[in-house]
Amino acid sequence: MSAASAKARPRAAAIDLSWPILLFVAAALCVLIVLPVSWLVYYSFTDHAGAFTFGNFLRLATDATFIDPLVTTVIIATSVGAICCLVAAPMGWLVARSDMPLKRTVRVLVMASFVTPPFLGAIAWELLAAPNSGLLNQLYSSLTGAAPGVHLFDIYSLTGLIFVIACYTFPYVFVLVANALDRIPGDLEDASSILGGNAWTTARRVTIPLVLPALLAGALVAFLQAMTLFGSPAILAIPAGFHTMTTKIWSLFQYPPKPELAAAASLPLLVLTVLLLRAEAMILGRRGYSVVGGRNSDPRLVRLGVLRWPALILCFMLLLNPVFLPYGALFNAAFSRVPSQLLSLQNFTLHNVDFVLFELSATKLALKNTFLLGVLAATIGTAFALVIAYMTARKAIPGHRALGFLATAPVAIPGIVLGVGLFLSYTRPPFVLYGTLWILLIAFITISLPSAYQQLQAALRGVHPELEDASRILGATRLQTLGRITAPLLRTGVIATWCFIFVSVIRELSAAIMLFTSETKVISVLIFDLNESGDLAAISVLGLMMLAITFTIVIAANRIPGFGGDVRLRNA
Amino acid sequence: MRNEKFSRRNLLKGSAALVFGAFASPVRAAPPEASPVTPALIEAARKEGKVAWYTSVDLPVAEKIAKTFEAKYPGITTRVERSGAERIFQRIGQEYGSRIYAVDVVNSSDAAHFIVWKRDGWLAPYVPEDIARHYSPEHRDADGMFAAWRAWLSVIGYNTTLVKPEEAPKSFADLLDPKWNGKIVKGHPSYSGTILTATYQMSRDLGWSYFEKLAKQNVLQVQSSAEPPKKLALGERAIMADGNEYNLFLLKESGQPVEIVYATEGSPLIVGPNGIFANAPNPNAARLFQSWMFTVEAQQQMIEVGGLRSLHALATEKLGRKPLKEIKLMKDDAAAVERESEEIKAHYTQIFHV
Known part of the structure; x- marks a missing residue:
């Protein structure tokens, strides 16, 4: 018995893991996408007692308080x-x-x-x-x-x-x-x-x-x-x-x-x-x-x-609206005693900064959660997307098409819908994830997967397969090749994708607002909370911090995500 | 005088049962005894090291109070979870529904919530000494589950640079004058316990037709009852139809151009109780916090820095603020709010569209 296993060990190390990985990835994608959508569909066809009904849709179609928002949205x-x-x-x-x-x-x-x-x-x-x-x-x-x-x-x-x-x-x-x-x-x-x-x-x-x-x-x-x-x-x-x-x-x-x-x-x-x-x-x-x-x-x-x-001036005039004016207004409100007054020597104050950093007890927790989720989602999401992109770009295994489809499917799920679906899926046994950071992590990975996948697939097309073939001929498995040859060649693309996911996590609100609990708040939710009580100055300070983190990440990446490949940042 | 001595003696003996029983309805088991702050409690609280306070009091006020507690008992961090009372209620319900027990102490501006939590068995009985001694029975639960930590009014307000005092509205009826069209801001009862309670009292006393007419005034619909005062101070709107009296006190005293109007019809009285949850993750810190919150020292701070009103017998009102007893009040009725809360929110949404 022991001789047999000792013999088997070196072989096991060389076993090509692509099939198990394919199965794992496919299963993971199903959990990420199919589960929440199924619960969503199930719930929409049940009444309060759990019986089958068309009543919910009937009510949507006949109630003006639902039709008006639909018309407005269109x-x-x-x-x-x-x-x-x-x-x-x-x-x-x-x-x-x-x-x-x-x-x-x-x-x-x-x-x-x-x-x-x-x-x-x-x-x-x-x-x-x-x-x-x-x-x-x-x-x-x-x-x-x-x-x-x-x-x-x-x-x-x-x-x-x-x-x-x-x-x-x-x-x-x-x-x-x-x-x-x-x-x-x-x-x-x-x-x-x-x-x-x-x-x-x-x-x-x-x-x-x-x-x-x-x-x-x-x-x-x-x-x-x-x-x-x-x-x-x-x-x-x-x-x-x-x-x-x-x-x-x-x-x-x-x-x-x-x-x-x-x-x-x-x-x-x-x-x-x-x-x-x-x-x-x-x-x-x-x-x-x-x-x-x-x-x-x-x-x-x-x-x-x-x-x-004049053309340049036109561009700058247009860019006043999304960038210069709003940033200026946030800066003004962050350091002014009254947010609606222009900053001057008389009303300059550091009180708001002090409040956000030292008094607001939610700041530290929200910052920690956001960072943790950003780093985890970016790392896991990039690794996940890289494996899928590799399999589809190199047609490594049969079924790669389905994999590619699943990886891009979340693009069709609006953040708030995903939030509802995840809430319905994970507040009940066997997976009670509500109240943990995991549910947010799942949401963020799902949301950023499609663009991460597309970005990395585009990057992979730029790496000639012959380098990988050489590695394979010399006896490396697919995974070893991916780790030692392909990934290093893709470094820029991988870093860009990582940063891209990190930035989209920071700005995500629509799924987070459905899934947070008091101990799993993120900065975007905290800002939304503050907005509901009209604390504009505190929001401005937090917002500027958020922008500073975002730009640090983007600049550190030394490459502008979103302008290299066909990427899509999701809504917040 | 007799009562005072009577209760003191009983408290010293460690049994307040008689005092509580004298005021309470007869059909009940013996209410819990008053608990002093002992060194053992402080030590146990320090070991836990933290306390989570869910509250709907305006954030800067909440954080100031939390910081004072931290200074008084070093080694215990206070986490303030602030949102509208109705949001807090939903949050706790959702968390408990998923067996997440994160809340230690709760303070809500919708006293009706405590009826629900008590009925569901979610609250823990605990009576700090101050509550036993200095709070009248109508301001504390007979079973020792909660007591009124703060009180304030929902009032009319105006911006003094935009409106002259003689032109300012005197009553809720005045707000329906066409000259205020597009100039009014108000809070939302699905978010704010203050607004929900006020909406109940006003719809009871003035009728829903008042709100139907108000909705035609093109109001700016914000969420928190703390926001209308802030929108007034910014000059964004000239009049607030409802919102916190305490924010207006604070803004006015810091030199902002706002003024309070106590409506001739009466101002809705809001009472915000404090209670400990039975599944509190930090039960000792929760008790210490609760005890401290009802001390005359904390109550006085709440008055000074919070602009709130205290129901502590020894607390004194701040000079320059109109004493509560001189104001015509609408009567609060938490039991009725509890019964009608869903109906009020639905009706309101129907009238105001959001």
Whole structure:
């Protein structure tokens, strides 16, 4: 017996573990995705006593308090989609295809709006454009001498909400458009001009058709983001007296909780998301655009001439809204005695910083939880995504297609819906994870998996398989090869993915708000809490800390996640 | 005088049963005895090293009180879990539903919650000496499960730079004047226990039609009862229809342009009890905290830095603040709020759409 096992040992070490790993990964993905969605569906078809019913859907379809939020959500999502295209397309073109100065800076600033948590942006815009106390409205009335009560902006309104959501959604469209434009070979445009086409003809006949799919896809992504966003509507819509679908779902979880209705209200969001993603895949997957991707020559830059500087000014004017103004407002509120007063020597105070750091007993716990979850989610998520990406990119095992599908499936689950699903799954035996950091970890990994997977798969395509083959021929297993050859070659991609997940964990709110308990609070939830009691100064300090951590991570990575590959940051 | 001596003697003997029994309804077992703070309790609390206080009192006030306790008993960290009373109630319900026992001491601005928690057997009996001696029976539970830690009012307020005193509303009815359209801020009863309690009292005394008319005034709907005063101070709205009196005291005393109006119809009285949970993870620290919270020293601090009102017999009101007995009050009725809370929230949502 002992001889047999001793003999078997060296063989065991060399056994290729890919099959067990495939099974493990597939099982894990099922637990991450299938379990919460099943509970969601189950709950939506049961009544309070647990019997089968269509009653929940019937109530959704007939009750105005559900129909109104649905209509509002569609209005918001459509408007945001349109606005994002109008802003991002010209800006993307200027950055990718013109000789506008400071293009790099513009890209960095768009990236800054990309990583800014949307709920933080919404609170900052409260400081800027609350009808009476907003800094911009005060400026307006002091300049024009407008009567009290007359204001320029009202952020607590449908248009205000659409504006703020668009501020933090347009980068998605920008990334898609700019990347597509970057990849259009200059040859095609050169050919057009050689054949006598002027600049406008070239744009109309060559450039625009080639970039249109990316723009359409961008519009869909923006629609999706706006539809599934929770933080901004909760902060701006409720004070104005209306709900969106996400805030409605969340309110159904308030006391007395109605999980059946919440589950039923989640399903339309889920179905819509799946349909839109199918549409996006169809648009991007259509034949005839294969040229986008193969890069033959550098894109030709259009000379703007005298318009160079006005173009840049336009970009900066647009970037005032997501970056300069909100950051300024947060900074002002953090150090000013009254958040609605401009900072001066008279009202400068460190009290707010002191309060957040030394008095607020939730700060330390929330910081610790956020860091822990960020590091764990980023590490496990990256490792997980790397294994899956490797298996699908190298077609390592049969079933790799299914694996790839499962890994991207969470993209179709809005954060708040995932939160509801996970809550329903893990507050009951056998897996009682509610109240632990595990449930949040599961949520964060699930949410960031699709983009991590896509990023790493793209990176893997850049590593030639012959290096791995050499390692395999020399006797290494797949895993050893992955660890010793592939992973080091992918270092930049892996680090970028890690940072990317870390940053998305920091800004996640919609799933966390459903899953936290008093001891598992994260910073985003703490900020949301503070907003409900109107502690704007404390929020500003925490928000600036959050931004500082985010930018440190991004800069430390020395590479801007989101601008290298086809990535998608999820909603907060 | 007779009562005072009577209770003192009994307390010294370690048996307060007679005193409690004299006020309490007859159908009950002997209420728990008053417990002094002993060195053994302090030592046991220090060993636990921490206490979690779930409360709905405005965050800066809560943290100040927690810090004072920490200074008084070094080695015990206080974790303040602050949210709206209705959120706190939901949070504890959700946590207990999943067998997460994280809360030690709770303070809610919705006294009705204590009726539910007591009925469910979630509270632990504990009577600090101060409660036995200096709190009248109507302000403490006969079975020693909780006592009124703080009291305050939900009031009307206005921003003095935006509204002249002579033009300010005097009553709830005045708030329905079209001139206040778009100028009013108010809290939400699904978040705030203060607003829920006030909404109950006002709908009882003024009728729901009052709220139906108020909803047409295009109000800014915030959540916490601590936020309308802050929105007033910012100048974001000129009038607050409901919200904490204590925040307005604090803001006014720090020089902010806000003023309180006690409505001629009466101001809703809010009582915020404190109690210990039976499954408290830090039972000794919880008792020490509870004992300290009801000392005249802590109550006086609550008045000074919190703007709240104390029901401690020896506590004195702060000069410059209108004494409670001079204010016309609406009557609080926790039992009724407990019965009607769901109905009130549903009705409110129907009227105000959120």
